[in-house]
Amino acid sequence: MSMEKIVSLCKQCGFLFQSSEIYGGLQGFWDYGPLGVELKRNVKESWWRDMVTCHDDMSTLDGAPSPYSMEGLDCTIIMHPQVWKCSGHYDLFHDYMVDCKETKKRYRHDQLNGRWVSAKGKTAFVTAPAGDDEVELIKKRAMKYFNVRAKNIDDLVYDGDPVCLTEIQDLAEVLGPDAKTIGTLTEPREFNLMFKTYVGALSGEEGAAFLRPETAQGIFVNFKNVLDSTRHKLPLGIAQIGKSFRNEITPRNFTFRSREFEQMEIEFFCHPDESQKWYQFWRDRRMAWYHEMGIPEDRLILREHTPDELAHYSIGTADLEYAFPFMAAGEFGELEGISHRGDFDLRSHIEGKLDEKSNPLELQLDEHGKPKWKGSGKNLGYRDELTGEKYIPHVIEPSAGADRATLAFLCEAYTEDEQPDENGNMQKRVVMKFHPRLAPIKAAVFPLVKKDGMPEVAKEIYLNLKKQFKVFYDEKGAIGRRYRRQDEAGTPYCITVDGQTLEDQTVTIRDRDTLEQQRVNIDELREIIQCRIDA
RNA sequence: GCGGGUGUAGCUCAGUGGCUAGAGCGUCACGUUGCCAACGUGAAUGUCGUCGGUUCGAAUCCGAUCACCCGCUCCA
Numbered sequence: 210m211s212m213e214k215i216v217s218l219c220k221q222c223g224f225l226f227q228s229s230e231i232y233g234g235l236q237g238f239w240d241y242g243p244l245g246v247e248l249k250r251n252v253k254e255s256w257w258r259d260m261v262t263c264h265d266d267m268s269t270l271d272g273a274p275s276p277y278s279m280e281g282l283d284c285t286i287i288m289h290p291q292v293w294k295c296s297g298h299y300d301l302f303h304d305y306m307v308d309c310k311e312t313k314k315r316y317r318h319d320q321l322n323g324r325w326v327s328a329k330g331k332t333a334f335v336t337a338p339a340g341d342d343e344v345e346l347i348k349k350r351a352m353k354y355f356n357v358r359a360k361n362i363d364d365l366v367y368d369g370d371p372v373c374l375t376e377i378q379d380l381a382e383v384l385g386p387d388a389k390t391i392g393t394l395t396e397p398r399e400f401n402l403m404f405k406t407y408v409g410a411l412s413g414e415e416g417a418a419f420l421r422p423e424t425a426q427g428i429f430v431n432f433k434n435v436l437d438s439t440r441h442k443l444p445l446g447i448a449q450i451g452k453s454f455r456n457e458i459t460p461r462n463f464t465f466r467s468r469e470f471e472q473m474e475i476e477f478f479c480h481p482d483e484s485q486k487w488y489q490f491w492r493d494r495r496m497a498w499y500h501e502m503g504i505p506e507d508r509l510i511l512r513e514h515t516p517d518e519l520a521h522y523s524i525g526t527a528d529l530e531y532a533f534p535f536m537a538a539g540e541f542g543e544l545e546g547i548s549h550r551g552d553f554d555l556r557s558h559i560e561g562k563l564d565e566k567s568n569p570l571e572l573q574l575d576e577h578g579k580p581k582w583k584g585s586g587k588n589l590g591y592r593d594e595l596t597g598e599k600y601i602p603h604v605i606e607p608s609a610g611a612d613r614a615t616l617a618f619l620c621e622a623y624t625e626d627e628q629p630d631e632n633g634n635m636q637k638r639v640v641m642k643f644h645p646r647l648a649p650i651k652a653a654v655f656p657l658v659k660k661d662g663m664p665e666v667a668k669e670i671y672l673n674l675k676k677q678f679k680v681f682y683d684e685k686g687a688i689g690r691r692y693r694r695q696d697e698a699g700t701p702y703c704i705t706v707d708g709q710t711l712e713d714q715t716v717t718i719r720d721r722d723t724l725e726q727q728r729v730n731i732d733e734l735r736e737i738i739q740c741r742i743d744a
Numbered sequence: 745g746c747g748g749g750u751g752u753a754g755c756u757c758a759g760u761g762g763c764u765a766g767a768g769c770g771u772c773a774c775g776u777u778g779c780c781a782a783c784g785u786g787a788a789u790g791u792c793g794u795c796g797g798u799u800c801g802a803a804u805c806c807g808a809u810c811a812c813c814c815g816c817u818c819c820a
Contacts, residue, residue, distance in 0.1 A: 213813080221755055221770090227811075233793060234811045306818095308745065402819080458745075458818055466819095518820095535813090543820090628780065636781060657778055685772090689780035696780095705779070717779080724780070 212535045215623050216463055218639065222697055224248065224619060225464065237460030237468035239612075244698055247649030247679055249471075249615045252502075253450050255646050256473045256609070257281070259498060261448045272493050274486040277444040277477075280435055284427025286452060287408065287418050292426050294582035295557045297565065298403060299419075305397040307374070309385040318397040319375050321386060323347060325368035328355040333391050334383045336374055343371055354384055354391075404454045404468075420454040425606060427451075428476040429554045433589055443591055443602055444479040444487065450611065462535045464612045465542060471611035476604050478591070481552070484603035485524050488549045491607045492527050495545055499529065499614075503644040504621055508532040510541050521568050522551035529609075531617040544617055545609035552601040559601075560584045618647055622699055628724065630689070641699030642722055645742040650700040651678040652718075652738055655691050657707040659684050667706040670716065670731060674704075677735055696721055702738060 219225040223242030227234040264279040293299045305318035322343050323336030337346035357364050381392045404420040428447045450473045460466050479487050499509050514526040526548040530541030557563050561584035564573040573581045592599045622641040630636045654671040656663030664684050671682040683691050703719040710716050717726040
């Protein structure tokens with residue numbers, strides 16, 4: 210299935226448009242059209258209903274170690290800047306880079322070291338990637354640049370020990386790590402993966418804040434509030450749906466990697482001894498959810514991260530990946546990540562930013578031996594009322610992309626088949642086979658022809674169904690064309706008023722996938738449609 | 745960020761310097777029509793991605809720029 214056809218249908222039918230299209234578009238931003246917004250709302254609502262509102266906290270679900278509670282939350286997009294420092298996003302997403310105009314390579318500004326070298330009357334600041342072998346690398350680079358042979362090595366005159374490139378103001382005499390001539394490095398440019406803004410009237414750095422790059426941190430910083438206000442015991446899951454922002458360098462593949470996107474996240478807090486079982490539970494539960502929503506087993510894989518991909522405190526991370534049409538054959542794109550995060554996040558917000566590389570986890574210190582980023586100092590731990598045990602809960606994080614899920618459902622729904630026309634000739638048909646729960650329009654109502662009182666009856670049915678479902682009325686053109694139009698929109702049911710309706714108050718209800726029609730009473734329509742959607 | 749490709753009607757595309765920029769599909773109106781993209785008649789729709797240049801004349805040639813697609817790179 211080609212991605213072009215899906216992108217084309219999305220625009221034509223009103224699922225997705227490029228943001229600000231009339232001004233030429235903006236890379237990495239997309240708008241949902243009339244059908245798209247209904248689809249995405251249904252994706253989010255299905256997730257919220259299945260994970261939160263319809264959660265059964267009395268019984269033990271299949272595969273779960275015990276019953277658990279579930280609550281929702283809706284936090285702000287802009288949060289206290291210290292949140293991102295303690296979470297690690299500030300360090301991770303806040304790099305200065307220099308580009309080499311000659312070799313087109315890009316380097317982290319703070320990861321290049323170099324020293325001043327003179328020979329044959331010339332001087333240059335010779336650089337190399339920071340590391341144990343940097344002195345040797347700088348020597349080799351200098352020999353090549355100054356064209357000095359090994360026997361004349363003493364011609365090279367060093368001025369001082371290697372220092373970081375950040376110490377050098379003027380880059381005109383700097384030799385890039387792979388360049389042949391000096392002065393090829395651009396001025397350092399900030400590659401901030403977080404969008405920056407300013408809070409308050411002052412636009413100075415003291416007012417600087419960031420648009421959240423993930424929704425998770427809002428849950429961590431509210432963990433205590435939720436516990437205190439609900440009187441829940443652990444295990445407890447807290448769910449949130451909301452926009453996040455990442456200034457991706459290369460947005461690509463339609464909405465798959467966007468700069469503004471929506472996440473559906475759960476932070477699940479539990480006792481450390483049970484965390485592994487809960488990790489297993491959430492992996493299986495989330496996998497099953499996509500299957501229920503219509504993603505077939507062979508197009509969705511669960512990929513366990515290898516040990517070297519894992520942070521050491523994590524027991525595991527698994528990606529649920531879908532076979533998107535834009536991926537190469539046999540490759541998959543991430544829909545959701547389920548990670549075991551240990552107590553890293555809560556402890557970081559208590560004590561300060563922890564060093565992910567330390568084992569056991571220790572506070573990350575700056576060059577003066579003080580905490581690099583101070584935490585809140587608040588007690589975010591948990592005390593079990595029954596046993597009296599105090600501990601910092603471990604966290605399992607199923608983090609899904611709402612836009613990625615929506616895109617996967619769009620790709621999965623797109624189907625071309627052949628159906629006979631009125632003369633029995635096979636005609637190509639494009640049909641979006643959404644799960645009825647996800648379909649933007651649940652039913653369309655048609656008069657068979659635009660006369661004999663049929664439109665009046667059909668409109669009455671339409672208005673009645675509209676109280677419960679998103680429905681569509683159409684009386685224009687031939688009946689076959691109207692059916693096909695609804696097939697493209699993914700409407701699962703079409704209700705047609707015909708001559709017989711006027712005599713016995715029955716209509717036909719047509720199934721999108723099988724084309725079969727069933728004659729039913731008008732009174733039963735609401736119930737029948739609801740039953741079929743829930744089935 | 746680099747390299748390649750693309751950009752003309754709502755969609756798919758034709759149009760290689762010259763008359764008022766075209767086709768198919770779709771859309772709309774009227775008529776006809778009794779169950780799967782029907783038919784007839786009529787109609788609307790374009791700053792030819794944007795900006796600039798060359799030229800008597802540019803959708804067409806040149807430059808820049810924006811967006812999308814592919815491959816790298818980067819990120820995770």
